[in-house]
Amino acid sequence: xxxxxxxxxxxxxxxxxxxxxxxxxxxxxxxxxxxxxxxxxxxxxxxxxxxxxxxxxxxxxxxxxxxxxxxxxxxxxxxxxxxxxxxxxxxxxxxxxxxxxxxxxxxxxxxxxxxxxxxxxxxxxxxxxxxx
Numbered sequence: 001x002x003x004x005x006x007x008x009x010x011x012x013x014x015x016x017x018x019x020x021x022x023x024x025x026x027x028x029x030x031x032x033x034x035x036x037x038x039x040x041x042x043x044x045x046x047x048x049x050x051x052x053x054x055x056x057x058x059x060x061x062x063x064x065x066x067x068x069x070x071x072x073x074x075x076x077x078x079x080x081x082x083x084x085x086x087x088x089x090x091x092x093x094x095x096x097x098x099x100x101x102x103x104x105x106x107x108x109x110x111x112x113x114x115x116x117x118x119x120x121x122x123x124x125x126x127x128x129x130x131x132x
Contacts, residue, residue: 026103030064031057049074053112063106063124064097071114080111080121087123091130101130 024032034055044052046068053067073079087109091097097107108124 026099027057027059027062030100030105031059034064043069048072058108061106062104063108064100065108065110067110067112069112069114070120075113075115075120077120083109083111083121084123088125088129091125101127 034057038054038056042052042054046052049070049072051069051071053069055067056065057063058065091101091107097105100107104127106124106126107130108122110122111120112118113120
């Protein structure tokens with residue numbers, strides 16, 4: 001009987017520790033998942049002119065930040081004039097970011113020139129932008 005009680009308490013203790021360790025905040029999960037995604041998948045070719053370099057989470061501003069490099073015909077600031085509208089529409093219609101949008105995260109997109117290494121365009125969208 002004493003052994004059964006000890007095993008029962010041991011099981012409950014292990015269960016409690018296991019459940020407590022599974023409590024990860026949305027911010028912690030975001031940072032971990034984006035680091036894993038970048039490590040496994042980047043650089044990733046979006047199309048023949050666009051490479052996704054990385055995706056990061058910036059905890060101070062609660063921002064998911066996408067970094068891209070543009071080459072060829074896309075490596076021209078004149079071709080990016082409508083980028084803001086395209087990006088905000090994609091963000092509004094993206095369902096896989098729903099949990100982050102519902103929690104008010106910001107989203108930032110930075111596009112670098114492959115030829116110069118300089119930033120061609122950068123856009124950041126807050127909850128006020130994508131919930132309109």
